Amino acid sequence: MDAAVAPRARLPRVTRPRIRIGEILLNMGAISEADLQKVLAAHLDRGEPFGKVAVAMKVITEGELRTALSQQFAYPIARIGESALSPMLAAAYEPFGQYAEGLRTLRSQLLMRWMGEHDCTLAVCSARSGEGCSTLAANLAIVFSQLGERTLLIDANLRNPVQHHLFGLGECDGLTDLIKGATRTEKALRKVAQFEALNVLCAGTPPPNPQELLSRLPFAQLLDEMSGRYDVIIIDTPPLLEFADGQIVAARARGCLLGTRRDSTRLIDIARMKAQLDPNLTHVLGTVISG
16 A cells, blocks of 8 residues: 655744853852853863852852753752742652652653553552652652643542642632532632642542542542643542542542552552452552652
């Protein structure tokens, strides 16, 4: 069989002006004009990167260099002392560290195995309280947003919600209020400073009946609506072995990631988690071990 392929029309090359690292540091107020000229001379003399030379000369700190690099490459990060985000969000504060690198590897696997072909929604679950499920969900949402994916983090742990604390959002309308029809979507979705691609839907008003609330049709309809607006949806859930809510959320999400803690989570609990999740409703995509 022969096929004729029309030649692709030649498009004009688009060149994006590159902002030099020295200019960024100058605009940040990290260096003066005199410092800029001094470092520039040493940079040309040594043939080493400008930022490396500036740090070696103690003109700037490593933190200031990371901030400048994030601006140069449009890679959002946060700085401790200048952000309301919790220090537990290592992906925001230390995006070049070992933990964040592990999250990026996990992100790639999820994009290839689940979000690239099946669905955009993922529940993050743990067996019991204190095993890092909420922190994992928050950091995972951050690394997806750093990739430029339109990301929504939903706090469906209506028993002990913490996402509003992790992101410094305070008490606000959220998931329960949307399900009940007590607020508008745009009012409940909260933006995160420094991370334009990330929104957080907090738990909202504490309900007396979380299991029944998450079982109702409005929660499923909300997820369907959000899946049309976001590339990635990460859902924080209550512990699977302590409350039935987590199973309901995982079934709604259809994809599930199990979060465990080294030297804390028992193997028998992992087996029990998997046994409680209906394989016809929920795909268990893997297990993450946190330190």
